[in-house]
Amino acid sequence: MRMQDWEMLSVLYETENITKTAKQLFLSQPTLTSRLKKLENYYGVQLIIRKQRGITFTPEGEQLAQHAQRMIHEQRKIEEQLHNMKEEVAGTIRVGVSNFFALNKMPKLLRLFKQNYPNVEFQVVTGWSSEMHRLILNHDVHIGFIKGDYLWNENKDLLYEEEICLASPWEFEWENLPDLPRIDYHTDEKMRSIVDQWWYSNYKQGPNINIQVNQVETCKEMVINGLGYAIIANLVVRPYRELIIKPLHLASGKAITRKTWMYYHEDTLQLNIVHAFVRFIQTLDVKAL
Structure with a gap:
């Protein structure tokens, strides 16, 4: 089997959806379906069962998909080892990045790093911090940029800490908040928990x-267009001087903050490319970027 077939099976196993898999791999659905059929003919077994929405793997298909994931992992490992033997900073580094960090920090970091190391390529995955935490736990990425505190017993560096604040287009009194229009947004569970705990510690409704x-x-x-207030991380709204921005506080008077970390495994520092990138980030004032 070719590496492209391993990748196709691995992605399909994760998404359980032919349309999503084809889109992620930049393939047409007929091409993907044809490749699946060739694999089934080659092994003489049915790999997937089509459902009304998505697909499910047969026991034989699940076994082969899990083998595909192991093959991809081994291939990445040998490629990294070969690049490392050259004693140069080159190759591909895989990074998992929380959504806000990906939008506001990552492009600048990558540009600056590639100025020093032009032979480095990046594979960047973005999403909620909880998803990036899972990726770094499973060694699917070399480095994770994660907002919030998650269980982790290996290396992590604090990049910055920011206040959780209330941003409003108009002056307000705290006691009037339950009656004022609020803009809400989808976020990860940890941020949602912080906001809800603060709210219901201060308001009954x-x-x-x-x-x-x-x-x-x-x-x-x-918020900028005057449609309501939001409870949001300070870095998101800090550039907008027209907004009224006030930090949230605990009952003790301490400001409520959230930290952004860089997570990485100790053993990945043996790779020249990861070692160089980690040391590079450690020299920067990431919050100021």
Whole structure:
């Protein structure tokens, strides 16, 4: 089998959806279906069962898909070892990045790093911090840039700490918040928990959420245009001086903050490319970028 077949099976095993897999691999659905059929003919077994929505793997297909994931892992490992033997900083580094960091920090970091190491390529995966935590735990990425504190017993560096704040297009009194229009957005469970705990520690009634959006950047634009207030990380709204921005506090008076970390495994530092990238990040003031 070719490496492309391993990758196809691995992605399909994760998505359980032919359309999503074809899109992720930049293939047409007929091409992907044809390759699957060739694999089934080669091994003489049925690999998938089509459902009304998506697919499911047969026991034989599941066994082969798991083998494909192991093969991909081994291939990446040998490629990294060969690059490392050259004693140069070259090859591909895999990075998992939380959504806000990916939008606001990662492009600048990659540009600066490639100025020093032009032979390095990046594979960047973005999503919620909880998803990036799972990727780094499973060794699917070399480095994770993660917002919030997750269970981790290996190396991590604190990049910055920011306040959770209330951003409003108009002056307000804290006691009036339950009656004012709030813009809400989808976020990870840890951020949601922080906001909810603060709210219900201060108010008996729920917030007056009149707009719900998918992304924090959309939420910010709604606030800027005077449609309501939002509870949001300070770095998202700090550049907008027209907004009223006030930090949230615990009952003790301490400001509520959230940390952004760089997670990585100790053994990956043996790779020249990972070692160089980690040391590079450690020299920067990431928050100021």
